[in-house]
Amino acid sequence: KAGVTQTPRYLIKTRGQQVTLSCSPISGHRSVSWYQQTPGQGLQFLFEYFSETQRNKGNFPGRFSGRQFSNSRSEMNVSTLELGDSALYLCASSLLTIDYEQYFGPGTRLTVT
Amino acid sequence: SQQGEEDPQALSIQEGENATMNCSYKTSINNLQWYRQNSGRGLVHLILIRSNEREKHSGRLRVTLDTSKKSSSLLITASRAADTASYFCATDGTGANSKLTFGKGITLSVRP
Numbered sequence: 047k048a049g050v051t052q053t054p055r056y057l058i059k060t061r062g063q064q065v066t067l068s069c070s071p072i073s074g075h076r077s078v079s080w081y082q083q084t085p086g087q088g089l090q091f092l093f094e095y096f097s098e099t100q101r102n103k104g105n106f107p108g109r110f111s112g113r114q115f116s117n118s119r120s121e122m123n124v125s126t127l128e129l130g131d132s133a134l135y136l137c138a139s140s141l142l143t144i145d146y147e148q149y150f151g152p153g154t155r156l157t158v159t
Numbered sequence: 160s161q162q163g164e165e166d167p168q169a170l171s172i173q174e175g176e177n178a179t180m181n182c183s184y185k186t187s188i189n190n191l192q193w194y195r196q197n198s199g200r201g202l203v204h205l206i207l208i209r210s211n212e213r214e215k216h217s218g219r220l221r222v223t224l225d226t227s228k229k230s231s232s233l234l235i236t237a238s239r240a241a242d243t244a245s246y247f248c249a250t251d252g253t254g255a256n257s258k259l260t261f262g263k264g265i266t267l268s269v270r271p
Contacts (some may be wrong), residue, residue: 050201079258079259081261088261088262088263088264089202089247089261089263089264091258091259091260091261094258102258134199136201136202138201138202144189145189145190145207145209145251146251147192147204147207148202148204148249148259149204150194150201150202150203151201152200152201153199153200153201155199
């Protein structure tokens with residue numbers, strides 16, 4: 047089975063721009079979660095989607111949004127980028143059963159200048 | 160805010176030694192999981208222990224869970240240079256629509 051894929055792997059944007067990141071989960075996984083990882087704050091939960099519905103949301107401003115498509119692929123969008131949005135964005139998929147584990151993609155490294 | 164807090168923040172040992180990492184959490188959990196992350200890459204699931212379990216083994220990994228103290232430990236025996244990575248504990252809460260909550264991680268360096 048192919049693992050979780052994320053595109054693009056690296057991205058450089060300037061302040062004020064917007065960005066869209068993509069995540070393709072493992073086949074059969076209907077849950078996709080997004081995390082932001084920075085040296086200072088660690089791994090912070092952004093949101094989780096299951097069957098095209100947002101199931102959980104972290105404490106991020108409304109500039110961060112996401113969606114999930116019928117094939118379980120997910121995108122997250124960040125509008126009006128700020129320098130502090132520079133981070134590694136990780137996507138993880140799971141079966142969302144009892145005692146589920148998450149399978150992570152390699153991440154998208156976003157640099158905002 | 161993170162539910163799990165790992166201790167120590169950084170650990171440096173010699174190859175062949177054992178590495179012990181600790182995690183404390185605050186609320187009731189269904190299970191606790193440990194993940195490994197190699198530099199700048201995605202996390203890899205290592206082991207899961209349920210709230211009704213006290214100890215679990217997987218290869219060179221041994222994890223314990225003490226729900227009365229709300230703490231867990233991960234032991235890596237006979238460490239190798241390839242074990243150099245960051246290690247995270249993650250807790251799965253008991254509420255509806257619970258999510259995995261990760262700690263800030265422990266940086267393990269294994270010197271050859």
